[in-house]
Amino acid sequence: MIPMKRVMIMILAVISLVNLVSAQDSTTDLRNNIMFGLKAGANFSNVYDIKGEGFVADPKFGFAGGAFLSIPIGKYIGLQPEILFSQKGFKAKGEILGIISYEYTHTTSYIDVPLLLAFKPSEVFTLLIGPQFSYLVKQRDVLANTSLTQEFNNDNLRKNTFCFLGGADINLSKLVLSLRGGWDIQDNKGDGTSSNPRYKNVWYQATLGFRF
Numbered sequence: 001m002i003p004m005k006r007v008m009i010m011i012l013a014v015i016s017l018v019n020l021v022s023a024q025d026s027t028t029d030l031r032n033n034i035m036f037g038l039k040a041g042a043n044f045s046n047v048y049d050i051k052g053e054g055f056v057a058d059p060k061f062g063f064a065g066g067a068f069l070s071i072p073i074g075k076y077i078g079l080q081p082e083i084l085f086s087q088k089g090f091k092a093k094g095e096i097l098g099i100i101s102y103e104y105t106h107t108t109s110y111i112d113v114p115l116l117l118a119f120k121p122s123e124v125f126t127l128l129i130g131p132q133f134s135y136l137v138k139q140r141d142v143l144a145n146t147s148l149t150q151e152f153n154n155d156n157l158r159k160n161t162f163c164f165l166g167g168a169d170i171n172l173s174k175l176v177l178s179l180r181g182g183w184d185i186q187d188n189k190g191d192g193t194s195s196n197p198r199y200k201n202v203w204y205q206a207t208l209g210f211r212f
Contacts, residue, residue, distance in 0.1 A: 039066065057092050077120065134163055161201075180205040
């Protein structure tokens with residue numbers, strides 16, 4: 001799992017940024033406007049609920065980017081659907097039959113479609129929470145040891161995954177800093193014939209966006 005120390009650092013950074021921006025008088029209140037935006041950034045992902053041949057999973061970085069639409073229901077509440085290209089995965093080390101050491105890098109590329117409920121207590125700060133549908137478009141696995149490097153694809157993983165997502169947006173007029181945390185509710189096993197360990201994705205996401 002991703003260390004809690006890093007989570008606390010992210011939370012403290014968000015609080016500090018909110019306090020700084022709240023002190024500025026020039027912020028434009030756009031909470032009643034329908035806004036379209038584009039954003040890009042990074043995922044910091046790992047896996048949980050692991051079941052299979054034992055290994056220690058380490059987090060990895062991946063790209064995240066796409067579009068979002070802010071739809072006000074009122075000044076203080078709204079909906080925010082998004083569509084993102086999102087890379088997740090993990091790194092692992094282990095042993096096969098207690099003899100052969102290996103390093104394993106697993107990268108999955110998804111189309112993520114969150115449907116988020118937005119709470120807007122101020123023009124600067126927005127809280128978001130809701131479900132997410134993820135569709136697996138590509139998988140890349142690299143298994144390596146001192147004598148072998150192999151890339152392979154596995155068609156037996158689950159393509160459609162239901163997830164849950166929460167986070168916050170820091171609104172600097174038309175610039176938006178977005179922080180998210182999400183986790184899969186369904187595991188990856190698909191039809192059950194995959195040789196990959198059973199797991200569920202968990203990730204943190206930071207993006208910078210511009211809204212129109």
